Amino acid sequence: MTYDLVVVGGGPAGVAGALTAALAGLRVALVDSGIRLGGQYFRHAARPERAPGLDRFLRQARVLDARADVLLRHQVWAVSREPDGDLLVHCATRDASAPGERAVVLRARRLLIATGAHDRPLPFPGWDLPGVLTAGGAQALLKGGGVVAGRRIVVSGTGPFLLPVATGLAGAGARVLGVYEANGGLGLARHPVLALGKSGEAAGYAAALARHRVPYRTRQAVVAAHGEHEVEAVTVARLDPDWNVTGTHVVECDALAVGYGFVPQIELGTQLGCETRHDVDGSPVLSVDATLRTSVPGVWAAGEPVGVGGWRLAELEGRLAGRAIVADARQARGADARPAPGADDRTAPAGVRRVPGAGGVPVGGSAAAVVPPLFARRRERWRAFGEALQRAYPVKPGWQGWLRDDTLVCRCEEVPLARVREAQALGATDARAVKLLARPGMGWCQGRVCGYAVSCLAGERPQPPRRPIAQPVTLGALASLTTPADDDTSDTPPDDPSAH
Numbered sequence: 001m002t003y004d005l006v007v008v009g010g011g012p013a014g015v016a017g018a019l020t021a022a023l024a025g026l027r028v029a030l031v032d033s034g035i036r037l038g039g040q041y042f043r044h045a046a047r048p049e050r051a052p053g054l055d056r057f058l059r060q061a062r063v064l065d066a067r068a069d070v071l072l073r074h075q076v077w078a079v080s081r082e083p084d085g086d087l088l089v090h091c092a093t094r095d096a097s098a099p100g101e102r103a104v105v106l107r108a109r110r111l112l113i114a115t116g117a118h119d120r121p122l123p124f125p126g127w128d129l130p131g132v133l134t135a136g137g138a139q140a141l142l143k144g145g146g147v148v149a150g151r152r153i154v155v156s157g158t159g160p161f162l163l164p165v166a167t168g169l170a171g172a173g174a175r176v177l178g179v180y181e182a183n184g185g186l187g188l189a190r191h192p193v194l195a196l197g198k199s200g201e202a203a204g205y206a207a208a209l210a211r212h213r214v215p216y217r218t219r220q221a222v223v224a225a226h227g228e229h230e231v232e233a234v235t236v237a238r239l240d241p242d243w244n245v246t247g248t249h250v251v252e253c254d255a256l257a258v259g260y261g262f263v264p265q266i267e268l269g270t271q272l273g274c275e276t277r278h279d280v281d282g283s284p285v286l287s288v289d290a291t292l293r294t295s296v297p298g299v300w301a302a303g304e305p306v307g308v309g310g311w312r313l314a315e316l317e318g319r320l321a322g323r324a325i326v327a328d329a330r331q332a333r334g335a336d337a338r339p340a341p342g343a344d345d346r347t348a349p350a351g352v353r354r355v356p357g358a359g360g361v362p363v364g365g366s367a368a369a370v371v372p373p374l375f376a377r378r379r380e381r382w383r384a385f386g387e388a389l390q391r392a393y394p395v396k397p398g399w400q401g402w403l404r405d406d407t408l409v410c411r412c413e414e415v416p417l418a419r420v421r422e423a424q425a426l427g428a429t430d431a432r433a434v435k436l437l438a439r440p441g442m443g444w445c446q447g448r449v450c451g452y453a454v455s456c457l458a459g460e461r462p463q464p465p466r467r468p469i470a471q472p473v474t475l476g477a478l479a480s481l482t483t484p485a486d487d488d489t490s491d492t493p494p495d496d497p498s499a500h
C-alpha cells in the first residue's frame with residue numbers, strides 16, 4: 001500500500017509530526033531503528049527519574065501506536081524516488097524468527113525526515129582506549145539499559161549536555177570525578193533572556209552536582225587518556241580561550257565521557273537532493289521554509305536535521321510539519337475532500353489534546369495559515385535559543401594542538417594524524433581529497449565519528465554528506481530485496497535444471 005506519509009525518526013519531532021497527520025486521517029507509518037519510541041531525549045524506561053515532558057510524550061506515543069503503523073528496529077538506509085513521484089523508503093530489519101537482516105520497502109507520497117543528531121567527538125591521544133565513550137554513549141547505556149559506564153568517571157567537552165550526563169551518572173551511583181568544560185563558565189548567561197528561560201533547569205543541575213560533590217571546572221578539558229589495556233587515567237589541561245594548553249594535571253579514573261556538541265543526521269535529505277545550509281556552529285543542516293518543507297517536493301524535515309535546538313523545538317517543528325503535510329494532502333485530494341471520520345484532534349483521547357492536530361488546518365493554504373503566528377513566534381524563540389547555545393559553546397581550533405603524529409584521527413581505518421598531514425603535503429586541500437588519499441572516513445562509520453575533525457584539520461567547514469547508503473546495511477538484506485521478475489521464477493521447483 002502507499003502511505004500518505006512515512007516519518008523516519010521516533011523522537012519528539014517524528015512522533016509529533018506522525019501523530020498530527022494520523023489524527024487528521026492520513027495513512028501514516030513511522031520508522032525508527034531503536035527498540036522503543038523516544039529518540040535521544042525520551043529513550044528512557046530503565047531509569048526511574050521523570051524527564052520534563054516525558055509523560056506527555058508517552059501519551060502521544062500510545063495514541064500514535066493505535067493510529068499509525070509504528071515500525072521499530074527498522075533502519076532506513078536509503079530513500080529513492082519512483083517515476084510516478086512516490087518515494088520508496090528502504091529499511092533493514094531483524095526478526096527473532098530468522099538470522100540476518102531482512103529488507104523492507106515502504107511506499108509513500110510524502111516523507112518527514114526527523115532523524116535527530118549524533119554525538120560530535122574530537123580525537124585526542126588515547127581516545128581509542130576501552131573505557132573512553134562519547135557523552136551520548138554513556139547516557140544511552142544508562143537510559144537504555146541502566147548500565148553505568150564505570151565506577152570513577154570523568155566528563156569532559158563543551159556544552160550544557162555535559163550536565164545531564166554527569167548528574168545522571170552520579171545519580172546512578174558512579175563517582176563523577178569532575179566535569180571539565182572547555183569553554184568559559186558564562187555560557188548562556190551572556191544571553192540574559194535565554195538564560196532566564198533555562199535558569200531553573202541550570203539551577204537543578206548545579207544543585208545535583210553539589211549534592212554529589214562533583215566539581216565543575218571551566219576552561220579545562222581532557223587532552224589525553226592513558227592506560228595499557230583500558231583507560232586508567234586522563235590528562236586534564238587548563239586552556240586559554242582558543243583551547244591552547246597552558247598547564248596539565250593527571251586524574252585517575254576508569255571511564256571517560258566526552259562530547260563536543262552534536263552533528264545533525266541529514267543523509268536521507270541529501271540523498272534526495274535537498275538543499276542545505278550551514279548552521280551557526282558550521283554543521284550542514286537541511287534548508288526548510290516556514291512550514292518545514294525542504295527544497296524537494298513531498299519532503300519535510302523537523303527537529304535536529306534542521307538545526308540543533310533541543311527537544312521542545314523538535315516537538316514543535318514536528319507538529320508544524322505535520323500540519324503542513326495534512327494541508328498538502330488535502331490539497332492533493334481536492335478542495336472538497338472531507339477528512340476521514342474521527343480525523344480531528346478534537347476527537348483525540350484525553351491527554352493528547354494539546355498536540356495541535358489538523359482540526360484547523362486549511363486545505364493547501366499559505367505558510368501563515370498552516371503555521372499560526374503564535375507557533376511561528378514560539379519556533380523563532382526556540383531557534384534563537386539553539387543558535388545562542390551554539391555560539392556560547394563553540395569548538396575552538398586549539399584542540400588540534402592536543403594531537404600527536406601517532407594519534408588516530410579515524411579509528412575505523414586506523415588513520416593517524418601523520419597520514420592526514422602526509423596527504424596534505426601531497427596536495428590535498430580539502431577533506432574529500434584527504435579522505436581519498438589517506439582513507440579517514442572510509443570505514444564502518446563512514447565518517448560519522450571522524451568527519452568533523454577531518455574537516456577541521458583540512459581547514460574547511462564540514463560539507464553535506466554524499467552517501468548513497470545512509471546507514472550500514474548487510475548484503476543479506478540487499479539480497480532479500482525481490483523484484484517482480486525474481487518472484488516469477490520463485491515458483492520454479494529448485495531441482496528443475498532449467499531454473500539455473
Ligand SMILES: Cc1cc2nc3c(=O)[nH]c(=O)nc-3n(C[C@H](O)[C@H](O)[C@H](O)COP(=O)(O)OP(=O)(O)OC[C@H]3O[C@@H](n4cnc5c(N)ncnc54)[C@H](O)[C@@H]3O)c2cc1C
Pocket residue numbers: 008009010011012013014031032033034038039040041042074075076077114115116117118119135136137139161164165262265302303304305309310311312314315470471
Ligand atoms: C546522543 C544525544 C543525547 C542527548 N541527550 C539529551 C538530554 O539528555 N537532554 C536533552 O535535553 N537533550 C538531549 N539531546 C538533544 C535531544 O536529542 C534533542 O533535543 C531531541 O531529542 C531532538 O529530537 P529529534 O526528534 O529531532 O531527534 P531524536 O530525539 O534524536 O530522534 C531521532 C530518531 O531517529 C532515529 N533515526 C535516525 N536515523 C535513522 C534511520 N536512518 N533509520 C531509522 N531511524 C533513524 C533515531 O533512532 C532516533 O530515535 C541529546 C542528543 C544526542 C545526539
